Amino acid sequence: MKAAVLYELNQPVVVDDIDMEGPKKGEVLVRVAATGVCHSCYHAVTGKISYPLPVVLGDEGAGIVEEVGEGVTLVKPGDHVILSWVPSCGYCIYCTQGYSNLCLKARQSERGSLFDGTTRYKKNGKTIHHYAWVASFAEYTVIPQESAIPIDKEIPLDKAALVGCSVTTGFCAATNTAQVRPGSSVVVFGTGGIGLNAIQGAAVAGAEKVIAVDLLDAKLEMARQLGATHTINASNLDPIPEIQSLTDGLGADYAIEAIGVNVTYEQAIRAIRPRGKAIWIGVPDREPLSLEPGILGGEKMVMTSTYGSARPRDDMPRLLALYRAGVLRLDELISRTYQLEEINEAFEDLLNGEVARGVIQF
Numbered sequence: 001m002k003a004a005v006l007y008e009l010n011q012p013v014v015v016d017d018i019d020m021e022g023p024k025k026g027e028v029l030v031r032v033a034a035t036g037v038c039h040s041c042y043h044a045v046t047g048k049i050s051y052p053l054p055v056v057l058g059d060e061g062a063g064i065v066e067e068v069g070e071g072v073t074l075v076k077p078g079d080h081v082i083l084s085w086v087p088s089c090g091y092c093i094y095c096t097q098g099y100s101n102l103c104l105k106a107r108q109s110e111r112g113s114l115f116d117g118t119t120r121y122k123k124n125g126k127t128i129h130h131y132a133w134v135a136s137f138a139e140y141t142v143i144p145q146e147s148a149i150p151i152d153k154e155i156p157l158d159k160a161a162l163v164g165c166s167v168t169t170g171f172c173a174a175t176n177t178a179q180v181r182p183g184s185s186v187v188v189f190g191t192g193g194i195g196l197n198a199i200q201g202a203a204v205a206g207a208e209k210v211i212a213v214d215l216l217d218a219k220l221e222m223a224r225q226l227g228a229t230h231t232i233n234a235s236n237l238d239p240i241p242e243i244q245s246l247t248d249g250l251g252a253d254y255a256i257e258a259i260g261v262n263v264t265y266e267q268a269i270r271a272i273r274p275r276g277k278a279i280w281i282g283v284p285d286r287e288p289l290s291l292e293p294g295i296l297g298g299e300k301m302v303m304t305s306t307y308g309s310a311r312p313r314d315d316m317p318r319l320l321a322l323y324r325a326g327v328l329r330l331d332e333l334i335s336r337t338y339q340l341e342e343i344n345e346a347f348e349d350l351l352n353g354e355v356a357r358g359v360i361q362f
């Protein structure tokens, strides 16, 4: 089976022919139809997100169930599914409280393996790991049934794939984590795959002002198309005074950081008003963050966001319903499609900010 494997940090990903076992108890074999090229996979390449190697990358996929293992009840062969990178168990303390994005069973499992602690991939007898449960940079993947979210068969699978990571993470960071209220003001730092969807989420939630901050004019233009009412190119200026002048001098109700660098973590706090919420989504730097504590004064709140605080089995089908209703834009997000063999080129385009989303189609 053809898969894109990361063998060594900071080296090109290798499209390799690897061996795959079928699904075991509670697992599902999915033929991957499409997979988005997500920045978090690139973080695995650089080691910013640390994973056991070698690993089949890919965390944003959709496909068709080919085969199910013993005891699988949630899907059947032929079902179209989004691959969720949190296989929410449904009965742990977080799942029962409605925070299935933080499922304890999933978090306590061994990184890079399935629930039984083993993997389904090998090359020359050597174990290859699964990235983020999903491992969608491959023709086929074996996932826990809890990661298979059934969807309507009429939804094109390349669009559905995006809902597997960036759309849900960004959109729901605005609607679920921040709980953006109608008529409010929202600043989004970073207009990549996550940030653009946070902008969509804020706009759909009824924010009056959605202010996008980035360093590239082309990305800010894209942000406008997806619902930003104002844009700030912060290459040569401090965005905070601009944000304040757009928000009655007080700062925004919400700021969403979708980059993962200390400068913008701090700017997100400076951008909000007293009682405002700063949401950090970006994968954090390993560098310590030094803050003057007073900038949190006035009961400002900071919260991180995992998978947009989404309940995948509930939120993903609803996001697709919004797509079908013409409210959520997915077609516009796909700026380029690639073959699996072009994965390293797709990463380069991502790093250069040349694509809203690159999608690999099988």
Ligand SMILES: [Zn+2]
Pocket: 038, 039, 040, 041, 059, 060, 165, 166
């Ligand atoms: Zn992702």
Ligand SMILES: [Zn+2]
Pocket: 088, 089, 090, 091, 092, 093, 094, 095, 096, 100, 102, 103, 104, 105, 106
């Ligand atoms: Zn759980």
